Amino acid sequence: MRSPAQNAQLALLLEVSGTPKPGNVDRRHEYDDLRFEHFMAGAVGSTRGxxxxxxxxxxxxxxxxxxVGMAEQKGGNTQFGALLLLVPLVRAASVDPETALASDTVEEIVRATTVEDAxxxxRAFEHVDVGVGDPPSELDALDVRRGARAESVLRERGLTLFDVMELSTDxxxxxxEWTEAFPxxxxxADWIEADDGPVADRAADAYLRLLAAEPDTFIVKRHDRETATEVVERAQAALDGTIAPEHLAAELVQQGINPGTTADITAAALFLALERGVSV
Amino acid sequence: MRSPAQNAQLALLLEVSGTPKPGNVDRRHEYDDLRFEHFMAGAVGSTRGxxxxxxxxxxxxxxxxxxVGMAEQKGGNTQFGALLLLVPLVRAASVDPETALASDTVEEIVRATTVEDAxxxxRAFEHVDVGVGDPPSELDALDVRRGARAESVLRERGLTLFDVMELSTDxxxxxxEWTEAFPxxxxxADWIEADDGPVADRAADAYLRLLAAEPDTFIVKRHDRETATEVVERAQAALDGTIAPEHLAAELVQQGINPGTTADITAAALFLALERGVSV
Structure with a gap:
């Protein structure tokens, strides 16, 4: 039987295997500087964590x-957000296999994080270039791009990792996901579990449903809210069958629009589904 | 830095990522009952070994x-042969990082195998259905499909795993590869190292060169020598540019011709290239 860490690694691999996942790297779509193989290496490198x-x-x-391990490839940030979701989920799954995957176990874990965790x-931001927006000016001292230099501010203000997440929740x-118990x-995960067929295909479907449900915050940061809202509408059209998902994929790749947060949540959902016994 | 075991896992993932690899599952080709995601799960499952x-x-x-771990997915045999090559190579790489990947270190390791190893x-054949041919009648007692029941014969005759490999070398x-020090x-691996571009693409090129060089023994077993020889000629035509590799891929998948041994050797070559510092 696969361990929680192995299921998390498999979730990372299946997330990028599912296709089409419009706008993201998948096994049929990649960018010149961010390729499918970077995600393979990122998943292998994540093992230690x-x-x-x-x-x-x-x-x-x-x-x-x-x-640190994920970043050991030339593509840059492949699975930063996915790991941020998977790490507390893996912790939860290893606490007590019986109750582990109830959302309140996960909630306890993230709420119990400390200043040290923050x-x-x-520090993790020093290992890889993560696409983030400018924080509001009153939060300048907590700009994640300051990396370890923000440490004194975190300690001074007694901010835990959960507190830091609360500052960005909007x-x-x-x-x-952190502040609302991973809804x-x-x-x-429920969708993936209820679906049938190849698990990577189910993940691609779940991704599209997530994308159609609300604006992807990574698109908001990189582009703007209007672009993110347009993507929601296009994803809904793909779900309705008005446009082919494959067409939307080509469109977004061409425009360089990358719904990264939606991919991260898909990886987390895959992990939960695998832990519940969905089998490949 | 990735450990040898991690590089082996990445080699398994990159092997199946490279496309087209005519006749084999890769990230653009799969069979209904043997899918890309089975190889992802197989690679994750191989970790313990x-x-x-x-x-x-x-x-x-x-x-x-x-x-055992590889077989924990619904596709059946995904990486049996690849693991048989990778395990002694990983052993070699962990013995002494300096000299580890000289072929004589690997040769020592396989020659030192015991009856217990055999x-x-x-026993491994009991975990998964591996495509093998009938042995010559004098070797009936050593048919691998007998699994653990062959044990008494192995002990009686004092056959090591290296001896067993020698019996099948033709x-x-x-x-x-085992009996000739992995030539x-x-x-x-030299080809992959000397090549440039994405590592998975280099692996696909190396695969085609291997395929054009000599008949794939898995095709000989499943079909016959004539079919295997035809594939050599078609692969050479693909190398020469007379036919597109993608065309050959479609052709072999349609005919259900699967050069499995060539894929196994490609995985071993990828491992060696990664250990020598080829980076993704």
Missing amino acids: LLLAQQGAAVGRAFERGV CDFY VDGVAR RSFRA | LLLAQQGAAVGRAFERGV CDFY VDGVAR RSFRA
């Missing part, structure tokens, strides 16, 4: 080690 | 454990 999470290490530490989280879909991850 | 090899466990034991090898390209794996 995922194992630490499984062994009960602190969330921040496990995440930071995961990112410092490790900031602008970052991954942070919102979209669990919902998409 | 690859780690054992890295820690210096016996080759047979590490292989058998790798196969028994574990036979009919099995993986066994031949094709090392040669293809």
